Amino acid sequence: MSLSRSPSPIPGGGWASPGLNIASGRSSPTRGFTGSSGTPVMWESSRLKKAGGTGYPSFSTKNQGFFVRHMRRFSSSLPRFSGSPYYADKEKLGRGRWSVHNVPLLARIWGIMSRMNKKTKIRLLILFLMLLSIFIFYNSPLVYHWRRSTWLGGGQKFVIILGANVGGGVMDWKGAREWAIERDSVRNKKKYVARWGYDLEIVDMSTKKRYAHEWRESWEKVDFVRTTLRKYPKAEWVWWLDLNTFIMEPSYSLQSHIFDHIEKHVYRDINEYNPLNITHPLAEPYLDAESQSPIGDGKASSVNLILSQDCSGFNLGSFFVRRSVWTDRLLDVWWDPVAYEQKHMEWAHKEQDALEQLYISQAWIRKHTAFLPQRMINSFPAGACSENGNDTRIHYNEQDRDFLVNMAGCEWGRDCWGEMYNFRELSYYLNRTWWERFKEDFLALIWFKLTGQRVKF
């Protein structure tokens, strides 16, 4: 009931009493409080208490914010609008005189324009047009359509397939963490796709009876790539992504990151990084020179499959295939019952091992396969491939701003959601706008130096 400080005098003389009829500097929601001078003087707190349980907090003098605390000090230090108390008289004196404020805005602008010389007008017009075009291009759907069209930005040539709902379906239920992972991963890809005008196809990887019956679980990838190519007839490249991936640098477009200069980024000769020790190239005497060459024909146009290798061989968590007859053939022979029957005990990674097997034995596959350094499309967190410690070829590095991180194998004893959360936050942190940087790195720092408090704007 007691105030924490005594009412202070107001500069005009007299006492300011909180809750009194005069402006107290607080605009509290006073229901039923008419504010007319006829009501008896009343402390606001007691009035509120009388009203009883209206849901509004009782009067408190706790620090409710910087502005409220210092309102009075501010308002009293402001310059006076008028020295004399006879405000109404001043109005009278000004009557009949010409005043700037009486002219309507448009007419005023017109006046300024007409007094302006022609050169200035043209310059202003150009400036205005530039600002307008910047606005139209960057703050309107135009940039999206530009990036999406096949002949300008070329975004329609790329489709991302995201394998969602892993392990769901008939096998088990998803918990809160799985849902959170899926939500974050999908949102990440959606944002990326919306930014660059690509297409996103989210596919359901839940265990299906159809595949269990044919023993071809995890070969669904093949079918999904095929149906996606059919669904998006303009797509040239399909990018497969596992669910546990996060695009760390959404500002990289696929074109600038890889496809504008495929031949510079990929390596065709697997000897460059060969964890599986595959003998390359094939030296069978019946093969032609191109098939025996370590780099195929060496042209960018002959690359139809781009993937990366981790510490234990091929990794299909993130790979690209191009629409081509070659790809049709690969997708067709990828699963074969005879191969499966002989190898399914050895093939722990199923379709990945099947592809390795095909690569090892078939020259026509080697000719059109290219590899990217893993960290261009498929960086691993420290927990994956960790037998030999940190490897600069494999593991994510914040300084290098790696494109994508793949939390491969996190479901086997690691914390998928924890990793996903950390990388998500890191990605946001690394990609702050200049305004966020200004606030967080500059203003907040100054505030911390001055007051010793950490604030978040």
Added chain:
Amino acid sequence: MHFALPPRKTSHPPPYVPRSTRLPGLRKTRLKLIALAGLAFLALVYLITRPSSGGHAARAQRAPRGNPPVVLVTVLDHSKYTKAYLDAVKENRRQYAEKHGYQTLIAQVGDYDLKGAPFSWTAVPAVRHALSKYPDCHYVWYLDANSFIMNPKLKVEEHIMQSSRLDELMKKDFPVVPPDSIIKTFSHLKGQDVDFVVTQDKEGLSPGSLIVRNGDWAKFFLETWFDPLYRSYNFQKAEKHALEHIVQWHPTILARMAIVDQRLMNAYNKGAKEALYQNGDLAVRFPDCETSGGKACETETESFVQAWRRLFEIS
């Protein structure tokens, strides 16, 4: 330092002095126009010459020139046949090739490393070898050792492989493996899309005589057929059953295959009537003659050897 009044203009201006030092054609307005046009042109050039992301044109495959038009491939196994017989086979291929400007590729069993698979597999890498060795050929005709070419007048590319002719010859919507495989050849297949021609006898596909068209598909097909996992699988009839397997499981292969009547390229000297050799047929085969010993083949084929020698001499 200045004067109260500007200096007077001279009363006698020099005659024929241009108003400015610029070229008379380049007025200010025109300059602007030229600048704008140049800008537009640069923008256009930029749009056209940008690296077309991912849009590299599909690889234009170099079309083989048809030199030689056809390569004949035969695999010889000296452990199974007598030398006299194999010499006759070689002579038969050589003469036929000479007549039409073809080339022959006679491979020996053991030329290629089969990793322990049955020797009959040698046919597959041999055909693949022909494609590597003669990259400009149009077709490769593989004819196994227990067969002879009987009609020197017929050319492979006209008798069978011409696309209009294939349209008539190939059996559409036809069970791949008799009598009632659920996998049938495509009913909408066109002759120009056919890259692989084979025949079928009463047991199944008969790869003792087959023709492939040179190209990317042929390489893919032969390499896939030769996959080590098929070789190690112990198919009962080795490469024959492997072929039936890939044809039935992989539609990209089935979509390029045509089955034609046996007598076109694979007539038998015995057995069912529709497959029986008649005079004028391109080739005759003696299925499984080598199973009863090398000498048996020689005696069984004796009349045919005399016949083709005579026919080749006449023509």
